[in-house]
Amino acid sequence: MITEKIGNRIRELRNQTGLSQEKFAQKIGMDRTYFASVELGKRNISIVNLEKIAVGLEISLSELFENI
Amino acid sequence: MITEKIGNRIRELRNQTGLSQEKFAQKIGMDRTYFASVELGKRNISIVNLEKIAVGLEISLSELFENI
Numbered sequence: 316m317i318t319e320k321i322g323n324r325i326r327e328l329r330n331q332t333g334l335s336q337e338k339f340a341q342k343i344g345m346d347r348t349y350f351a352s353v354e355l356g357k358r359n360i361s362i363v364n365l366e367k368i369a370v371g372l373e374i375s376l377s378e379l380f381e382n383i
Numbered sequence: 384m385i386t387e388k389i390g391n392r393i394r395e396l397r398n399q400t401g402l403s404q405e406k407f408a409q410k411i412g413m414d415r416t417y418f419a420s421v422e423l424g425k426r427n428i429s430i431v432n433l434e435k436i437a438v439g440l441e442i443s444l445s446e447l448f449e450n451i
Contacts, residue, residue: 317434361427366385376448383444 319356320383321365326354328372328379343371387424388451389433394422396440396447411439 329339340350345367352358353368369379397407408418413435420426421436437447 359429359431363427377445380444
């Protein structure tokens with residue numbers, strides 16, 4: 316499922332930043348439990364929240380979707 | 384705003400297919416008025432619906448977000 320694919324991709328990229336879920340969620344102003352559920356593929360995340368995550372990862376949305 | 388950027392990008396790509404909003408929405412099983420509002424940047428569209436649109440355009444999500 317696409318929600319799982321993007322969740323795994325976000326986790327992989329967030330791990331590369333060296334930040335914990337909590338620190339990353341804090342950095343982008345997102346609720347930690349919501350962010351955790353996104354990484355688990357349990358949320359049909361919106362474009363506005365995807366953009367927040369891409370900004371936090373310092374990559375483009377196109378890069379966020381690479382290999383998906 | 385990101386919703387407007389993606390709406391414009393979708394419109395540009397959908398126009399390249401030669402399909403009207405109505406025909407394209409029909410092709411991907413999306414409500415025509417909802418799809419029209421996405422192109423106008425009025426919807427915080429979700430990943431599941433973005434994937435439907437990318438499939439209908441026969442491109443990857445990464446390509447959908449190019450130049451955004």
